[in-house]
Amino acid sequence: MIVVVDSSALTLLVNPDARPPDDPATGAPLTHARERIEHLIDSLADNSTIIVPTPVLAEVLVRAGPALQAVVEQMERFPRFQIRPFDKLAAVETAMMTIDAVRAGDKKGGSAEPWQKVKIDRQIIAIARTNNAERIYSDDQGLATFARAQGIEVVSSWELPLPVIQTELFDREA
Structure with missing residues (x-):
């Protein structure tokens, strides 16, 4: 299976001090957010590919501060993680999504987000589509809306x- 992580999921994975998203059910910060992401990574099949789109990587690296290089090196050590660029094919895919939205009468495709964010979200989705991703892990509802419209499953x-x-019910002593 090929999956994509967005900046919210990747940040939780690479930054132990990252603030978790709010749980919509409680309005409070999500409990065990990092553990959930780590469990996800562990539970994916061994032949799964985890794509990190370059716009996502850039956003996460800005938050990494002095650990920037260490984060990149850490990801490169795990062959399941593949950093994928916004290349020519993704540019065509992004253009097609934007053309469709303009033809429908709203270049932002119904989003209330700033135009720059809409463009970046489309780039991330285009990278996912051109790499045949089946699912994206994201807490960003704007990105999730675009992904679902393009037939990509979203998991928050x-x-x-x-x-x-x-845990052991009783301590066992010899």
Whole structure:
């Protein structure tokens, strides 16, 4: 399976101090957000590919500060993570999405977000589509709306299961 992570999911993975998103069910910060993302990565099949679009990488690296190079090196050590560029094919895909939206009478495709964010979201979705991604992990509702409109499944961090924590009922001593 080929999946994409957006900046909200990737930030939780690479930055232990990242602020978790708010859980829509409670309005409070999501509990065990990092653990949920780590469990997701662990539970994906060994032959799964996790795509990090370059616009996502750029956003996460801005927040990484001095750890910028270490974050890139860490991702490059895991072959399941593949950094994918906004290339010519993705540019064509983005243009086609924008042309369709303009023809429908709203270049932002119904989004209330600033135009620059809409363009970046489309680039991320175009990278996902041109790399045959089936799913994107994102807490960004604007991005999620675009992804669903393009036939890509979206999973938010609050929808991820908690990892099963196994504890011993009784301490066992020899």
